[in-house]
Amino acid sequence: MDQPTTNVFSYLWLYCTVFLTGAAVMVIELLGTRLIAPFYGTSLYVWASLISVTLIALAMGYFIGGHWADRAKKTGLSLIIALAGLLTLIIPWLTNPVLLATDSLGLRLGAFTSTLILFTPSLIMLGMVGPFAVKLVTSDLRGVGASTGSIYAVSTVGSVVGTLFLGFYLFPRIGSREIFIGVGLGLFLLAFAVTFYERKRTGVFSSTLPVAFLFLLGLGLLSAITIDRQSNNDESSYQTRFERESMYGWVRVIDNPALNLRLLTADASTIGAATLSHGENVLTYQKIVELIPSLSPNISRALLIGQGAGHMATRLQRHGIVTDTIEIDPAIAEAAKDYFDFVPSGKTIIGDARYEIRQLQGSYDLVILDIFTGGSEPVHLLTKETLMQIRALLSKQGLVALNFVSFLEEGSNIALASVGKTLLQVFPYQLVFISEPDSDFNDFIFLASNLPIEIEGGMLGVNQSNWLKNRLLNLDQHPGVVLTDNLNPLEHLQIRKSEHYRKMMTHSIGVEFFIR
Incomplete structure (x- = not known):
């Protein structure tokens, strides 16, 4: 009886890819709370919204990715990863308008709607990686069970590593916006690496050009976001004197000289208030x-x-x-x-x-x-x-x-x-x-x-x-x-x-x- 022809080592690049995209899924999910916490808090409803949205997006990604993998000829895995990178890069840029638009919906519906809009697109693309990888690694129907199991096992291990790396090392040292940008750029680098292995099937031009175009588009958006944030002069009577993103919240000291008031806030809660003139509790x-x-x-x-x-x-x-x-x-x-x-x-x-x-x-x-x-x-x-x-x-x-x-x-x-x-x-x-x-x-x-x-x-x-x-x-x-x-x-x-x-x-x- 003929044995399956799949060589695990020949697909080592593919296992590395699903490992890294699995890590990216959990980084985006966990960081999602930090982007919306200053607006909606970190209650159980926020966590429930984000977990639900992640599962919805992954389910959609598995479904769409499976159909795309069966029909794709000229497009490849690199394009999917590049799209995920672009959609991750624009999450910080979309946060402000999305939160403002959902403000009137209340705590529960607003938190769910904002997470649905912000994180679903990139998570759908990352969810598509798994089915596409299964299609690529399966050369014989007799090995489809082992191929599928190994792909999703490696992806899950990547999610575990991404969770631990973010929580224990990365997040205490780097802000959430910077991490989002880093994940987006990292996905682009991964997409370029994948084009090297896809060039025989789709051709160098067909695999590299879409990824390069999306990368340049992402860099343009990133530059526009940076300029917009730098030119956004706050005319409020409140001025931020101290700002620090910690493991537990967005901590700031805010002054209002007209009211002779200094506030200590954590996310959207005031946890201290004093007069500016004498420092007396108010x-x-x-x-x-x-x-x-x-x-x-x-x-x-x-x-x-x-x-x-x-x-x-x-x-x-x-x-x-x-x-x-x-x-x-x-x-x-x-x-x-x-x-x-x-x-x-x-x-x-x-x-x-x-x-x-x-x-x-x-x-x-x-x-x-x-x-x-x-x-x-x-x-x-x-x-x-x-x-x-x-x-x-x-x-x-x-x-x-x-x-x-x-x-x-x-x-x-x-x-x-x-x-x-x-x-x-x-x-x-x-x-x-x-x-x-x-x-x-x-x-x-x-x-x-x-x-x-x-x-x-x-x-x-x-x-x-x-x-x-x-x-x-x-x-x-x-x-x-x-x-x-x-x-x-x-x-x-x-x-x-x-x-x-x-x-x-x-x-x-x-x-x-x-x-x-």
């Missing part, structure tokens, strides 16, 4: 937290989870309280130090709080949980299990202060009720304060402890005591659900909040500040 909810040492005069050691601009740690230091801070984003810690004059009084820990609090030892008299911003929320930090870990760090008379952004909805907000109900699962005593009593959309501060919490009888002055009493909220927690690691619907319950906050930020500062 966020009301933080002023409530700053009164805690007067409620409990015996506090000597505190832990701040979510350092932000560092204002609360600075205020606590004025009361002689040593405060350790946990901040996941090193870019935020850098901005706090350089632009908000934050000087830590205790340890500064850079890392995810859920992991870091397990490594801490000793007791704290106060733990402040300030990570629930107006944008995407790290819901894994507000579960019964997390709060039990925090309780283990507290001294006998210790307090937990938790800031939460939400609507009041006349006391019927399920997300707000769920926070209170979850806290009561761990701490028997609780007080809830509202930052701005006359507003429905608000910061809510929860104080929880193993002992009763009294507003009067401490070191508060009469005016301070009355100020706090006016913000005391009687919250009905019965509609809420207990948030756990197993079931935490908080992100779903906060959709309206996320959409409202994003619109509020883009309207007050300007849409252009949230588009890369």
